[in-house]
Amino acid sequence: MQINFSDWNKKPKTLLRYIKPGDIFCFLSGENRYHFGRVMTRNRLGHVAEVFRDHLSIPDASRLPAFERLWQPLILDSYSLFDRKLEGDWRIVGHQPGYSPDGTDDIFFTLGVEGSCKRVDIFDNEVPITREEAKTLRDYSPMGDFDVKEALGL
Numbered sequence: 001m002q003i004n005f006s007d008w009n010k011k012p013k014t015l016l017r018y019i020k021p022g023d024i025f026c027f028l029s030g031e032n033r034y035h036f037g038r039v040m041t042r043n044r045l046g047h048v049a050e051v052f053r054d055h056l057s058i059p060d061a062s063r064l065p066a067f068e069r070l071w072q073p074l075i076l077d078s079y080s081l082f083d084r085k086l087e088g089d090w091r092i093v094g095h096q097p098g099y100s101p102d103g104t105d106d107i108f109f110t111l112g113v114e115g116s117c118k119r120v121d122i123f124d125n126e127v128p129i130t131r132e133e134a135k136t137l138r139d140y141s142p143m144g145d146f147d148v149k150e151a152l153g154l
Helices: 078-083 145-152
Strands: 023-030 033-043 046-056 074-076 090-095 108-111 118-121 126-128
Touching: 023 145, 046 078, 074 145, 078 090
Parallel strands: none
Antiparallel strands: 023 033, 023 090, 033 046, 046 074, 108 118, 118 126
16 A cells, blocks of 8 residues: 655645545644544545544654554545634645545445435435434534544544
């Protein structure tokens, strides 16, 4: 797996149109505690991303021991996190050329309300589902800095 890493200070912000699948990002989750993740795909709300299990005391993704997923992928509000920098400190610090997400067959979100619930995959494909099944899925909604940290227990 080839990854092109860049320095934390190289690009303090990235315009929304330049964020692409395979981008490695880093965010500050506490005093000297940096977490990393990878953009899996773009969707109509932002970007679906996975956050990696390991964290470092420096924002250097090349030192990560593994790229193991911490939790289920999330939908990031990439506009406010990377483009406008409205909350938190999130930066693109690398890119994996030719990246194609794998292990995505069981990643779904729920959209709609009672009587019109849908299951949405990471590529924005929708399938009608029952209200009971919808209760077992995460909302199809973008997450900001606070939401991500809360969901991950950071």
